[in-house]
Amino acid sequence: MKISTRSRYGIRLMLALALGYQKGPLFLKDIAKKEAISEKYLSQIIIPLRSQGLVNSFRGAHGGYVLAKGPEEITVREIVETLEGGLVLIDELNGSDDSRSASLLVTRQIWDEIADSIIRNLEAITLRILVERYQEKTSKTAVNYNI
Numbered sequence: 001m002k003i004s005t006r007s008r009y010g011i012r013l014m015l016a017l018a019l020g021y022q023k024g025p026l027f028l029k030d031i032a033k034k035e036a037i038s039e040k041y042l043s044q045i046i047i048p049l050r051s052q053g054l055v056n057s058f059r060g061a062h063g064g065y066v067l068a069k070g071p072e073e074i075t076v077r078e079i080v081e082t083l084e085g086g087l088v089l090i091d092e093l094n095g096s097d098d099s100r101s102a103s104l105l106v107t108r109q110i111w112d113e114i115a116d117s118i119i120r121n122l123e124a125i126t127l128r129i130l131v132e133r134y135q136e137k138t139s140k141t142a143v144n145y146n147i
Contacts, residue, residue, distance in 0.1 A: 003080065004084060006045060006083045006084070007083045007084055009041065009042065009045055010049065010079050010080075010083045011076060011079055012035050012037065013031060013035070013037075013042055013046065013049075014049070014054070014055075014067070014079055015130050015131070015134060016034065016035065017031075017065060017067045018071040018127040018128070018130065018131050019131055020066075021067055021070070021071055021131075024064075024066070025057075025063055025064030025065055026064045026065055026066070027065075028043055028046065028064075028065065045083065048082050049079070049083070050065075052078070052082045053068050053069075054068055054069070054074055054079065054082065055067060055068055056068045067127070070128070071127035071128040071130075071131055072126050072127070072128040073126070075122065075124075075125060075126050076122045076123075076125040076126075076130075077119060077122035077123040077125075080122055087115065087118065087119055087122070089111050089114055089115040089118070090111050
């Protein structure tokens with residue numbers, strides 16, 4: 001399974017919104033600059049996230065984007081499924097193959113187990129967890145000049 005750039009950037013976009021949660025709307029141009037991602041690309045990514053109810057938008061001088069729910073309520077699975085159009089490991093899992101050969105049944109079970117594991121892991125990671133990891137990483141790199 002390969003996660004597309006769209007999902008990787010979407011997660012970074014959502015992390016930026018989570019970091020600014022309850023601090024007011026953020027402009028895409030500011031997120032794009034900080035994350036070194038094209039603003040045009042982010043403007044395409046934000047559309048399905050808004051449609052899915054993960055992001056709210058506000059117009060005007062004080063407009064921008066905010067999370068529609070708390071960071072603890074949004075999982076990486078929701079983001080990836082929204083941006084990828086689902087989580088399918090292999091096409092065979094979505095199809096309705098009437099063949100019931102033993103090898104098909106055994107290999108299909110393997111792919112089902114792997115897909116379930118990936119989905120469980122993505123479901124277990126919320127934006128709150130990503131915020132905590134971000135804060136942990138940035139606090140370790142901060143230089144302390146106190147004597």
